[in-house]
Amino acid sequence: MSIFNTGRSLIHKSKVIPVFYTITDDFAPYAACSIASIIKHANPKKSYRIMILYDKISFRNYIKLRNLVTRNCEIQFHKVRHSIYLRAVIKHCSNKVGAGDFFSSAVYFYRSFIARLYPMYGKAVYVDSDTIFLDDVAKLFDTDLKGNIIGAVVDKKVEVVPEFRQYVENALGVPHKEYINSGVLVLDLKQLRKMHYLSKMVDIIEKYDASLVAPDQDYLNVLCRGKILHIDPSWNADPSAGIKGAKLVHFNLFKKPWQCDNVDGEEIFWDAAEKSGYYHDLLKKKKLYSVNDIRVKEAQVGALIIKAGKLAKVKEPIIKDL
Numbered sequence: 585m586s587i588f589n590t591g592r593s594l595i596h597k598s599k600v601i602p603v604f605y606t607i608t609d610d611f612a613p614y615a616a617c618s619i620a621s622i623i624k625h626a627n628p629k630k631s632y633r634i635m636i637l638y639d640k641i642s643f644r645n646y647i648k649l650r651n652l653v654t655r656n657c658e659i660q661f662h663k664v665r666h667s668i669y670l671r672a673v674i675k676h677c678s679n680k681v682g683a684g685d686f687f688s689s690a691v692y693f694y695r696s697f698i699a700r701l702y703p704m705y706g707k708a709v710y711v712d713s714d715t716i717f718l719d720d721v722a723k724l725f726d727t728d729l730k731g732n733i734i735g736a737v738v739d740k741k742v743e744v745v746p747e748f749r750q751y752v753e754n755a756l757g758v759p760h761k762e763y764i765n766s767g768v769l770v771l772d773l774k775q776l777r778k779m780h781y782l783s784k785m786v787d788i789i790e791k792y793d794a795s796l797v798a799p800d801q802d803y804l805n806v807l808c809r810g811k812i813l814h815i816d817p818s819w820n821a822d823p824s825a826g827i828k829g830a831k832l833v834h835f836n837l838f839k840k841p842w843q844c845d846n847v848d849g850e851e852i853f854w855d856a857a858e859k860s861g862y863y864h865d866l867l868k869k870k871k872l873y874s875v876n877d878i879r880v881k882e883a884q885v886g887a888l889i890i891k892a893g894k895l896a897k898v899k900e901p902i903i904k905d906l
């Protein structure tokens with residue numbers, strides 16, 4: 585734990601709802617919007633603990649995030665220290681930089697560290713920073729996992745993009761209707777510890793050093809296959825597939841309301857942004873976001889789809905012998 589903790593731990597551990605974010609400094613404004621949306625829909629009779637796992641964070645961002653604390657919603661910060669596992673992940677990621685990978689930061693892998701870093705919790709929720717809640721996260725936390733290791737929503741992008749679909753089926757050996765998006769997760773931490781999830785994942789990383797499309801998400805799908813509860817899609821609604829009745833909107837991958845206009849659900853984002861402490865920062869940033877930036881991003885997404893298409897041509901799954 586770091587000096588950044590709020591220091592008030594009035595909330596009893598067994599009753600608290602732990603919600604994890606994993607960020608690097610750039611993600612702080614979006615995480616703040618998501619956290620503001622949790623607070624907006626929080627049940628006053630319940631207690632929430634937002635855990636922010638980070639690699640680096642500026643003092644300004646720390647103060648701004650910390651300012652979101654309320655009576656029943658505390659915020660804790662945790663700088664993830666280097667361990668043998670993290671070193672392996674960082675080494676793997678550094679090999680991939682420049683290969684057109686979106687997910688070349690070790691921070692994307694931090695969600696895989698939660699079970700190991702927090703032996704005091706049996707269950708937790710993980711959410712990406714590019715999400716906005718429209719309902720109480722406690723309801724998501726209360727999902728009965730029915731003996732499964734994780735609860736998550738089937739990935740819409742895989743359904744929609746043929747290259748992604750072929751990639752998960754051929755390269756990962758996961759039926760596309762089973763492949764989940766890892767942006768919203770209900771985690772059975774006890775089971776993740778019991779199966780030694782982190783060391784298993786690191787073993788695979790070291791053994792194959794594979795260049796995948798969405799590494800941490802792909803590993804989660806492969807390692808937990810058959811033990812994943814598919815939860816209601818309204819808990820991870822993708823604007824490109826419609827957000828009617830959504831309990832959580834996930835501005836995943838393609839279009840972000842803080843970069844482009846006319847994104848489905850943008851008013852939901854800006855509404856949360858107003859309470860995040862970053863409203864003016866975000867508006868300013870959006871104005872500076874150029875047509876060229878949008879083109880670069882589209883080219884990156886295009887490259888990722890091409891990569892998926894290439895990897896889909898393999899004769900057998902890349903990762904075998906789990």
Ligand SMILES: [Mn+2]
Pocket residue numbers: 712713714767834835836837
């Ligand atoms: Mn996301």
